Amino acid sequence: MEWLDALILGIVQGLSEYLPISSSGHLEIFREILGINLPNEDILEFDVMLHAATVLSTLVVLWNEFFPLCRSFFTIKRDDNFYYVCKILISCIPVAIVGLFFKDTVESFFGGNLTTVGICLCITAALLAFAYFFRTKPEETNKLTGRVYRPRDITWLDAFVIGIAQSIAVLPGLSRSGTTIATGILLGDKREKVASFSFLMVIIPILGETLLNIKDMLSEPSASGSVGMLPLTIGFIASFVVGCLACKWMLNIVKKGKLVWFAVYCVIMGIICICW
16 A cells, blocks of 8 residues: 555545545545555555544544543442443444444445445435434424423433434444434434444444554564554554544534535445445
């Protein structure tokens, strides 16, 4: 892989990780455009490093929220922050099951299958559109249900359901942030709470996968030969810098409830991928 290709993919990852347009799907699209052909294991290795960079950007942007959570959890304060972390851990259970028992199945969907990407992008668009029309502003009557919408904090059951959504969103083209945020909104959770929860809940599985990936790289150095350390480094830095900017942008977008425009984008890109 050339360093310029890694730079482009890093920018794509940093931007699309937080915007509800599927980072994995767009990485597949740009690999096809750039003509990058790598074994599936090398593709996943590079993607995991890019995701690790965006996780780091999440920690930087949400540090004021993240640090109190860690302090309460590791000191077992039993306050709201402690139980919030427990909800995050519960949300990680479904994706952990997928990673442990269905890793090979997930890997088979990567590697240039733009038909799958296109279909999943259209599903993402449907989720975002449905969440937009199903949930209106607080204290307003919903046009679909006729009920007054009163958003709530994330419950234990909500955390697990959002976790299930995250585990399904490992498919390329199905936006993780879009799926989890839309699921939370559909459940009736507060938009700003769902956005922060969505960005924080991915930290544990991505860091776990990254540590395993680093272990494999150290034990089998030849496994990363198709990528190279320079592209990995450039991609990591680009993904981190762009991710910091995109994370702040996305938090504001979710608060304003403007996700429906990303649904339009996803359905257009989905159709293009299927036709490609």
